[in-house]
Amino acid sequence: MNGKRALVIGSGGGIGAALVHQLAASGQFDRIYAGNRRLRAAHHSKVTRLTIDILDDDTLADASRQIAQDGALDLLIVATGLLHRGTDIRPEKSLRQLEASVMAEVFAVNSIGPALVAKHFLPLLARRQRGVAIFLSARVGSIADNRLGGWHSYRASKAALNALVRCFAIELGRSNPEAIVAALHPGTVDTPLSEPFQARVAESTLFSADKSAMHILAVIDQLSPMDSGGFFGWDGRPIPY
Template identity: 50%
Template sequence: MNHQPFERAAIVGASGGIGRALCLALAERGTQVWALSRSATTDWPAGIDPLRFDLEDENSIARAAETMRDAPPQLVVVCTGALTLADGTGPERSYRQLDGAAMAEAFRINTIGPALIAKHLLPLLPRDQRTVFAALSARVGSIADNRLGGWHSYRASKAALNMLVRNFAIELARTHREASVVALHPGTVDTGLSEPFQANLPSGQLTAPPEAAHHLLNVIDGLTPAESGKAFDWKGEEIPS
């Protein structure tokens, strides 16, 4: 089932490859877009309004939410996340490489940050119309689908995010009967997150951000409250928990 385009959307992490592509794709549909990023860049076309926020500063998330209160989004997509940390620390290949500080940082970015965004943005969603809250996750966050191991902090932080999505879906359904809360796996997209791991990818597996945005919006378009709490890949196929 495909629905009418949303009137307003909030894209969190709008300066990243997927976030920016989503902002532009939604604006082309006629959706008014709040573009949240740390830089709050102003080089956006008409219909996209930048908002500054910092994933490390909950007060900044609260201020951004307050700015949107009079024109709340019906769609929120959280595009923040990190596979390689700012200091160059990459995903662990063995438990011998585990480091408490690096693991805490991965959870702060991939789990705690999106949770705090949900804390402040879920209350903005209108109760009397179709709404969607989506967080970009990863297939490697699936416990049932894990056959290779490794990447401990990234896998665990995304699995925790998927659990939070399920929790939020259950709670939101009590007040927002038309809401869908989901985790979305965008595939392997040509962004800074995947860049260190692109060399060994099979031909055709790497997706450009505009194409990834198109796929994700197609999945979002077809969501109903019956899918709330689940994780889906870019093709719309459910990912096991």
């Protein structure tokens, strides 16, 4: 073992859970911290479960202090997001459907929460060596790639996340030129987040959570400091902001 440590926030979701499992099985990390709002039992000796609410500064601060006692982080993955919830939150098909309360909640989860995560955990990344922070974004958050419109709150909140990631990369790069901070689109994954919108997705491009986690980890392995601040697809190809 090489003493490496990883943190996955959003470990209760399909992609997050698959990432924790694959990181634990990889043999590359001594410790994987799995952060989620609801504490779950750990089923692997390398996994430490933490209560983390991305919109609660106190739980973020508590978790960061606990991790800092063990040493630096080599990998941070933020696998959280909100696209829909029951009948309360749905992607807008028209600007007539915009509601301030819905927009505020979508932005809180997709933009503000990851920013607070960055505030507490980017300072824990390894210094003077390769440390990687990945924020799961979405291709629909690309302004340049927007051909269809709609989904206003989700698109805009992910575009805001991408802008934040760029800012984080620039700031972190000043103190550690080896650091990598990037946004990553995992593709369409067979999870509750995408379930209502899978009808038009080709079977070949609908990934299981395990397959998506494999793609994400493969892209992470390929990234270099020159890629910091970038936005990438599940296949490692750059996506325009």
